[in-house]
Amino acid sequence: MDSSGVNKNDVPDELMREMRSSIVFLGGILGRMGKAILSTPGGCEIGLRPIDLHLSSMQQFGAEITNENGNIICSAEKNGLIGTRITLSFPSVGATENIILAATLAKGTTIITNAAREPEISDLADFLNGCGAKIHGAGDSTITIEGVNKLYPTEHTVIPDRIVASTYMIAAAVTSGRVCLKDIIPSHIGPTIQPLREAGCDIVVSGRWVCLSAPPRLKRIRIIRTMPHPGFPTDVQAQMMALTTVADGTSVIVENIFESRFKHIGELIRFGAKINVEGRVAVIEGMRYLNGANVRSTDLRGGSAMIIAGLSARGTTEISDIHHIDRGYEEPEKVLQSLGADIKRVKEVEKD
DSSP: OOOTTOOOOBOOHHHHTTOGGGGGHHHHHHHHHSEEEEEOOOOOOOSOOOOHHHHHHHHHTTOEEEEETTEEEEEOTTTOOBOOEEEOSSOOHHHHHHHHHHHHTSBSEEEEESOOOOHHHHHHHHHHHHTTOEEEOBTBSEEEEEOOSOOOOOOOOOOOOHHHHHHHHHHHHHTTOEEEEOSOOGGGGHHHHHHHHHTTOEEEEETTEEEEEOOSSOBOOOEEEBOSTTSBOGGGHHHHHHHHTTSBSEEEEEOOSOTTTTTHHHHHHHTTOEEEEETTEEEEEOOSOOBOOEEEOOSHHHHHHHHHHHHHSBSOOEEEOTHHHHTTOSSHHHHHHHTTOOOOOOOOOOOO
């Protein structure tokens, strides 16, 4: 990437609507250009995900925020961004990333308390430090950033995707299969490994390898509660729910991060799954098997749950709206085909 020619401070509305993570451009553009113009981001409809933490954090740096014709205009052209102490009411990953990006080129020192601790935060800090930033404490709840005048080119290898790794482990588990993942960081998927072991899977960790062997019938998982890292990730909740639908016994899943992240349940029920929901709590009574069904991908992780359910179901499953899945997985059908799955991507036939 060569960003030396950047001369615009706005992100087109059609791109902002593509995915929720578009809001992370805010801190970087504002820090470099002194002004950022964005619209409200789109993405998966998994519940209320306000950007107030992002905006209030930029205001604490001294930025002025206004709304014009549906656009959010953040400006610090007069005095620039000034380092400050920011305490997050919730350890938001996106807000923590935006603050780090803005603070890197701000004047003075910024301290973030109650910062997100996800591995991606540490990876971002490692990249920026390679560019000449001065970031300390990433991965802990308190992060300190000393502003610098300029960043420089670097080379960086992005960490493996822990959510993708967890998804393929769960896919192997529901099919009584075996899979070995290489070049991953096992500690990043520790929260997924524990419930898979509870379900009866044999998991061996060695260096940057993790191998999973599943039993003929999975056991129930007593209870899973999604929490900020290092707790169980909300981005694996849907996939693990698909697993519990064919486990032996009753499992309970509590979604503590997003209030509307159970939209995949209606689609899982189309497979014949037995799931009862009360607020943020889902009680799943495991079936001997699921039956193939025509379902839709309700969102990114819900879509991967449909794939997992389809792999374990008897008969044929057809999944629509797979554009959600493609935002988080690179050609998942080819990966699963290499593992022996009978899965293929087909073009939807246009109706007259």
